[in-house]
Amino acid sequence: MDFSWTKQQTELRDAIRAFARGSLNEGLVERDREGIFNRAGWDACAKMGIHGLCVPEEYGGLGFDALTTVGALEALGEGSRDNGLSFSINAHMWTAEMPLLAFGTPEQKAKYLPRLVSGEWIGGNAMSEPGSGSDAYSLRTTAIRQGDHYVLNGSKTFISNGNVADLLLVFATVDPAKGARGVSAFLVEKGTSGLQVGKKLDKMGMRTSPMAELFFDDLRVPVENRLGKEGAGKNLFTDSMTWERGCILAPAVGAMQRLLDACLAYSRQRKQFGESIGNFQLVASKLVDMKLRVETARSLLYQAAWKKDQGKSIFLEAALAKLWISESWVACAQEAIQIHGGYGYMTEYEIERELRDATGSKLYSGTSEIQRTIIAPLLSV
Amino acid sequence: MPDQNAIMAATKSFILSEFLEGEDPDELTEDVELISSGILDSLATLKLVTHLENTYDIKIEAHEADEDNLNTLVDIAKLVASKL
Numbered sequence: 001m002d003f004s005w006t007k008q009q010t011e012l013r014d015a016i017r018a019f020a021r022g023s024l025n026e027g028l029v030e031r032d033r034e035g036i037f038n039r040a041g042w043d044a045c046a047k048m049g050i051h052g053l054c055v056p057e058e059y060g061g062l063g064f065d066a067l068t069t070v071g072a073l074e075a076l077g078e079g080s081r082d083n084g085l086s087f088s089i090n091a092h093m094w095t096a097e098m099p100l101l102a103f104g105t106p107e108q109k110a111k112y113l114p115r116l117v118s119g120e121w122i123g124g125n126a127m128s129e130p131g132s133g134s135d136a137y138s139l140r141t142t143a144i145r146q147g148d149h150y151v152l153n154g155s156k157t158f159i160s161n162g163n164v165a166d167l168l169l170v171f172a173t174v175d176p177a178k179g180a181r182g183v184s185a186f187l188v189e190k191g192t193s194g195l196q197v198g199k200k201l202d203k204m205g206m207r208t209s210p211m212a213e214l215f216f217d218d219l220r221v222p223v224e225n226r227l228g229k230e231g232a233g234k235n236l237f238t239d240s241m242t243w244e245r246g247c248i249l250a251p252a253v254g255a256m257q258r259l260l261d262a263c264l265a266y267s268r269q270r271k272q273f274g275e276s277i278g279n280f281q282l283v284a285s286k287l288v289d290m291k292l293r294v295e296t297a298r299s300l301l302y303q304a305a306w307k308k309d310q311g312k313s314i315f316l317e318a319a320l321a322k323l324w325i326s327e328s329w330v331a332c333a334q335e336a337i338q339i340h341g342g343y344g345y346m347t348e349y350e351i352e353r354e355l356r357d358a359t360g361s362k363l364y365s366g367t368s369e370i371q372r373t374i375i376a377p378l379l380s381v
Numbered sequence: 382m383p384d385q386n387a388i389m390a391a392t393k394s395f396i397l398s399e400f401l402e403g404e405d406p407d408e409l410t411e412d413v414e415l416i417s418s419g420i421l422d423s424l425a426t427l428k429l430v431t432h433l434e435n436t437y438d439i440k441i442e443a444h445e446a447d448e449d450n451l452n453t454l455v456d457i458a459k460l461v462a463s464k465l
Contacts, residue, residue: 102443179449180423232447238423239443311440315427377424378431380399 013075017254019048020079026083028208032353035200037164037206045089046119050076059113060257066305068321070250074301077251078258081350081367084208089161091209092116092260094244096123096149096169097113099185103228103236108187112167124165126156126188126214133158134370136171137180137234140215141174150174150186150226152219162212163197166190169231170216183233187225194219203355229292241342244365246304246318250323252361253301256329259336263287266340268343277339286335293328294299300324314379323371326361333358385458388437392457395432400425411454416447426451426453433457439464 005013024041031038045051055061077086097116102107116120118322132138141154152172153225162168168188175182188195198213227234264287267278277283304317333355337344344351362368383391393409400420401409415421420428430446433439439461441448441450 181417188417228444229447232444234423235447238427238446312434313427313430313441315431374424374427378428380428 005071009071011095012064012068012072016050016072017047017075017079019044022079023283024080024082024085026195029347029350029353030209031082032084033347035202035210037088037208037210038082039164041080041082041085042088042122043119045076045085046117050089051092051097051119052117053093055113055117059109060117061113066247066308067302070247070301070305073247073250074254074257074298077254079254080251080283081253081255081258082208083251083354084206086255087206087248088161088209089121090244090248090251091125094248095125095160096167097238098243099125099227099236099240100187103185103232104163104237105224107224108227112187116167122161122164123164124159124161124168126159126168126170128156128158130155130157134367136237137183138174139171139183140176141170141172142176143174143184143186143221145174147222148223149220150184150223152186152188152216152221154216155198155239156214156216157363158201158211159214160211162210162211162214163200164210168195168214168288168347169227170214170221171237172216175231178231180234181231183237184230185227185233186221186234187227188219188221192219192221202357205353205354206360221326241365242313242318245322245371246308246314247301248263248365249297249322249329250301252325252358253294253298253331255354255358256290256297256332258333259351260290260294262337262351263290263336266362283339286339290332290335293332297321297325297328301330316375319366319371319374319378322365323368323375324356327368329358329361383437384464385455385462388458388461389454391436392429393434393459395399396429396454399428399432405464409454413454414452415454416452421427429457433461437461437465 024046049062052061053064053072057063058205095246116123127136129139143150170186170188171183174184194217196215201211224299267312268276270277300321304314304321307314307317336351340351343349386395389411395407430441450456
C-alpha cells in the first residue's frame with residue numbers, strides 16, 4: 001500500500017493550489033454577499049484544465065484517473081476560498097460530463113464534451129422537483145414521444161448552475177405508471193423553445209454557485225438528445241450520483257485543511273492570559289479533532305477514488321465518503337468559528353462563510369440520512 | 382472458470398440469503414423476474430452488482446446494471462459469463 005503522490009501528481013496539485021490561491025479569492029466577500037457567480041474564475045479554471053481533469057484527451061480533457069482528479073480538486077478547495085465556484089465546477093463535472101461519458105453516443109460526446117471541458121459551456125443536472133427530493137424517482141415531469149421528438153412538461157427546483165447552464169441533463173418520465181423504470185434523461189440546450197429559467201434562488205451558503213428553478217412548457221427535445229435508452233434514467237442517475245457522492249466533496253477536504261491551517265496560525269498568534277490560546281488544552285483539543293476529521297475525510301475520499309480506478313463499483317465507499325466529509329466539514333467550520341471567537345463570527349474574517357457553505361453539503365447529493373439509508377443495507381444489516 | 386449454471390446457482394444462493402430469507406428456494410426459478418417484480422429494489426440491485434464484481438472479479442458498467450441484464454438468474458449468469 002503506497003500513500004504517496006507521484007512527482008507529476010504533486011506538481012499538478014501544487015500548481016492548482018497556487019493558481020487558486022492567487023486567482024480565485026479576490027472580491028469573494030462581496031460576491032458572496034451579492035450572490036455573484038465568478039464567470040472569469042470559471043474560465044480561468046477551465047484554462048488550467050480543471051473542468052476536464054478526468055475526461056479523455058480525445059475530448060480535450062487531461063484524462064487523469066479518479067484518484068489524481070480528486071487530489072487536484074482537493075488542491076483547488078485548499079487554494080480557493082470560493083467554495084461556491086468549486087461546487088459549480090464539480091456539479092458540471094460529475095452530473096453533466098460523467099453521465100455523457102458513461103451513457104452518451106459517440107455523436108453526443110463529440111458534440112458536447114469539448115465545449116464542457118473548455119468551459120465555454122456550463123453543464124447542469126435537473127432532477128429535483130418541488131415534490132420529489134430524496135424520493136427522486138417520484139418525479140412528475142413528463143416526456144411524451146411525438147415522432148422524432150419528446151415533448152417535456154413539468155418543473156424542476158434547486159438546480160445548481162440552472163440559470164447559467166448552456167446544457168442541462170433533464171430527467172423526466174416517459175410513463176408515470178412504470179415508476180422508476182419510466183425515468184429517462186434528456187440533453188437540453190439553453191435557449192430551446194419551451195425552456196424557461198425561473199428566478200435565481202437565494203440561499204444560506206454556496207451563494208456564489210448559482211441555483212434556479214426550471215420550467216418546461218411543451219419543451220421539444222429531439223430523440224437524438226435522449227441520453228441512454230428510454231427508461232435508463234434511473235440507472236444513469238445512480239451512476240452519476242455515485243460519482244457525485246464519491247468526488248464532489250474533494251474540494252471540501254481541501255477547505256477543511258485550509259481551515260485547520262488558519263486555526264493553527266491563529267492559535268499560535270492570538271494571546272490571552274499572557275500566552276498563545278493554542279497552549280490551552282480546550283483549544284488544542286479542538287485542533288486535534290479538526291486534524292482527525294481532515295485526515296479521516298481525506299482517507300475516505302482517496303479510498304473511493306482509488307477503488308473506482310480499480311474498476312469496481314463504489315456504492316458503499318461513495319456514500320461513506322459523502323456522509324463523513326460533509327459532517328466533518330460542518331464540524332470543522334464550527335470549531336474554526338469557536339477558536340476564532342468573535343472574530344470568527346465576523347464576515348470580514350471569512351470563517352463564518354465556511355460554516356454557511358459547509359451546511360449544504362449535508363443536503364445535496366443525498367442528505368446525510370439518505371447516505372445512512374444507502375450504507376446500512378450494503379452492510380447486510 | 383464457472384459456467385452459467387454454476388453462476389446461476391451461486392447467485393440464487395446469494396439472493397435467497399440476502400433478500401429472500403425464509404422463502405422457498407424452489408420458487409426462485411431461473412426465469413423469475415427479480416427487478417420488474419420488485420424482489421430487487423434500487424439498493425438491493427447495488428448490493429447484487431457489488432457482490433458479482435467482488436465474487437467474479439469483473440466490472441459491471443453503469444449502463445449494464447439494468448433490467449435488461451439483471452432481471453433473471455439467466456440474465457445475470459449471461460452477463461457475468463460474458464465477462465469471464
